[in-house]
Amino acid sequence: MASFIIEGGRRLTGEIVPQGAKNEALQVICATLLTSEPVRIKNIPDISDVNNQIRLLEDVGVKVTRNAPGDFTFQADEVNMEYVQSDEFLARCTKLRGSVMLIGPMIARFGRAMVAKPGGDKIGRRRLDTHFLGIQKLGAKFDYDIRRGVYDIHAGRLCGTYMLLDEASVTGTANIIMASVLAMGTTTIYNAACEPYIQQLCHLLNRMGANISGIASNLLTIVGVDSLHGAAHTVLPDMIEVGSFIGMAAMVGDGISIKNVSYDNLGIIPYTFSRLGVQVLRHGDDLFIPRHDHYEIDSFLDGSFMTLSDAPWPGLTPDLLSVLLVVATQAKGTVLIHQKMFESRLFFVDKLIDMGAQIILCDPHRAVVVGHDHQIRLRGGRMTSPDIRAGIALLIAAMSADGTSRISNIEQIDRGYENIESRLTALGACIKRVEE
Structure with a gap:
């Protein structure tokens, strides 16, 4: 202390x-899991929440290269999904709220994700219903392990759909966007959060080959693609x-x-x-x-x-x-x-x-x-x-x-x-x- x-x-x-913006950095770093190609991100802040998120990705097998202060390249070509299911990984997720944004990209690309209740500020109840309901609408199944206190999320290829979010959750919107970009068909998200950091995430994903329209509004349309590629991005x-x-x-x-x-x-x-x-x-x-x-x-x-x-x-x-x-x-x-x-x-x-x-x-x-x-x-x-x-x-x-x-x-x-x-x-x- x-x-x-x-x-x-x-x-x-x-x-x-x-x-660089903490909340944007946490989102775009997770988005690098959506491709096996290198993604370079600049202006990443040197703060503990972001550094812990980067270390978490390294531990699941993402190659992280520090090009310069605040300038990193991420390549998720050898992700260890066995580690994602381990008690060690889940214990670390409980101490880092940003870990919840791993769900969307992992379920989209690998068909499997696990999550324990994430940590973060003690500022009151911060529910995950928006994340879960949105990803369920795309076709994912949630099984709760009461002994471990863990959700096991699994799916084949997700399918696009229409959804009206119960609240304009920023992290919930980010998670659903990342899950939708590789889904089959078209996803429409109404009452989406539209903060600049969500806009930045969408711009990065489009540079990676996604098809997202309606950026900066609360009505997003996402046409799923088969795969994404590398790109470069600068955090606001x-x-x-x-x-x-x-x-x-x-x-x-x-x-x-x-x-x-x-x-x-x-x-x-x-x-x-x-x-x-x-x-x-x-x-x-x-x-x-x-x-x-x-x-x-x-x-x-x-x-x-x-x-x-x-x-x-x-x-x-x-x-x-x-x-x-x-x-x-x-x-x-x-x-x-x-x-x-x-x-x-x-x-x-x-x-x-x-x-x-x-x-x-x-x-x-x-x-x-x-x-x-x-x-x-x-x-x-x-x-x-x-x-x-x-x-x-x-x-x-x-x-x-x-x-x-x-x-x-x-x-x-x-x-x-x-x-x-x-x-x-x-x-x-x-x-x-x-x-x-």
Whole structure:
């Protein structure tokens, strides 16, 4: 276990470049299982969740070549399906949520997949029904081994069909897309997730020889092909990290440039920060966040106070609500943060209340933040990171606070943010990693 020791009150300035997108990387890495030919992927972030996914593929027999930092070639020409059925493999899957996206490509290409309940953030119930129901509609059979707690999934060649997803699950959509590209006939997926990372997965698969149309909409049409071939792909910048840096710059920045953000793929994120009074200036594909000694939360046109809530793309990603909540603690005004998708993601606010923030946790999904308008500074303290996004939000809070803070369980932050303490130290932060 490791901790961050943070000296608060340091002003940050300079330039920072966002890493490759974690969620996209996990999807496209799994897609390499769909062909025996080499697939080269660039801008892969060096973070624990992605690195563990790569090691998992290596262990099942995928050849992985590291061409340069963040640049890998994958070749799945000798996959060991016996290992996929082993207790060792399944035990590792329980510690890595991204492992669930192995189901689609494995059942499509090899006719067999096994899955135990995957790990990941402890942010509430994250069901797999959408994955299972979609793949079942394509013709796969699911057998549950109650002794091992494992689903054994098997099929001949899958058959295309129409399906209406019960929810626009991002990983569920990715899994079903990967299962469908080699299915016989046409698959139509309605209520599909359409995040930029799903779009990127579809573009990669089309370069590999798939036939996917309707990309960027919630209605995908996939005409199955007999086989896929190699291709090259570059992962987008991580929109969640871009949003985290906007929030950090608003709280403790003296003028920060965020470089190469792929602005057109940020969606509503810059606008949402502007609703909190944060200036987000665009310069081409870069963002500049000036120093904010004061920022004021908008109200709705009828005068009621602002509500920020998550929604499927192109709505606001739930992964940024923790950061937005922290930014609101030093704004002028009041905002309701409504986390609709996960019932445990707001439970970190008690740590902010201990730091002096004025927050009312209404229920597991809603919190009212009354901003201090910089009249009352947060206080440093001891805290523990419960998940990736709460972890970065607590780090931002600690950087803005008076005094010294200690954040434990920073392995959670490492799962999503590459070498974060060194990158922020280069901007003027004082963050030290210590082993406990």
